[in-house]
Each structure stands twice: as C-alpha cells, then as structure tokens.
Amino acid sequence: MLHSHEDLHLDLFKTYDLTHDDIHVGVICKDCGSRPMVKKRNGWLCPDCTSIDKNSWKLAVDDWFYIMNEGITAKTCQHFLQLDSRHQAKRLLAQLPLEIVGENIKTTYFRKE
Numbered sequence: 001m002l003h004s005h006e007d008l009h010l011d012l013f014k015t016y017d018l019t020h021d022d023i024h025v026g027v028i029c030k031d032c033g034s035r036p037m038v039k040k041r042n043g044w045l046c047p048d049c050t051s052i053d054k055n056s057w058k059l060a061v062d063d064w065f066y067i068m069n070e071g072i073t074a075k076t077c078q079h080f081l082q083l084d085s086r087h088q089a090k091r092l093l094a095q096l097p098l099e100i101v102g103e104n105i106k107t108t109y110f111r112k113e
C-alpha cells in the first residue's frame, strides 16, 4: 500500500529546490486572495474582506497533496490550516475521501490514487 505512494513520488522538492518552509500555511480566500482564513462554526471567515466560504480549506488540502506529494497527519494539517486543535483537523480530514494509514497519533492521510 505504501509502496505505490513511493513509486508515484515526483520529488518536487528536488526539482524546484523547495523546502518545507516554502509552503505557505493557511487557507486562502478565493475572493481577495489573502490568508489565512479563520475557521468559524459556519465556515471559513476571511478577516480582510469578511467573505465566508465552506470549502476553501479543501483546496488548501488539495494543494498540500499536490505540492508535498506525501501523506498528512492531523498535527500537520492543524498547522497547515491554522486550526486551534488537532481534533478539529481530524474532523475535517474525515470529510475527505482519503486513505488512512496507521493509528492514533501516527495516523496519516493519503490522497487516493
């Protein structure tokens, strides 16, 4: 199962000389392009233009898989989406059709091929 992920690894970091620090964190507002949007009960709020969007975080997670080409843990997702807790990240990741590998703190979510 893990083997297929390795096979498909494009190694964008080597190709483009990227480091993990080059990845910008936070959900981008699709209306004004600023970040980060803040998770609220009814969606994601842009502090700049006050636009609210329910799905912009999914694009951010998509970007993660595209750029990083590796699995994401709830902890990483928490940081990446600028969430208050790991549990919040876990609940969001559970909404996506991802492949789940490992248990508890080591649980890693992979994009399904």
Ligand SMILES: [Zn+2]
Binding pocket: 029, 030, 031, 032, 033, 034, 046, 047, 048, 049, 050, 051
């Ligand atoms: Zn905005």
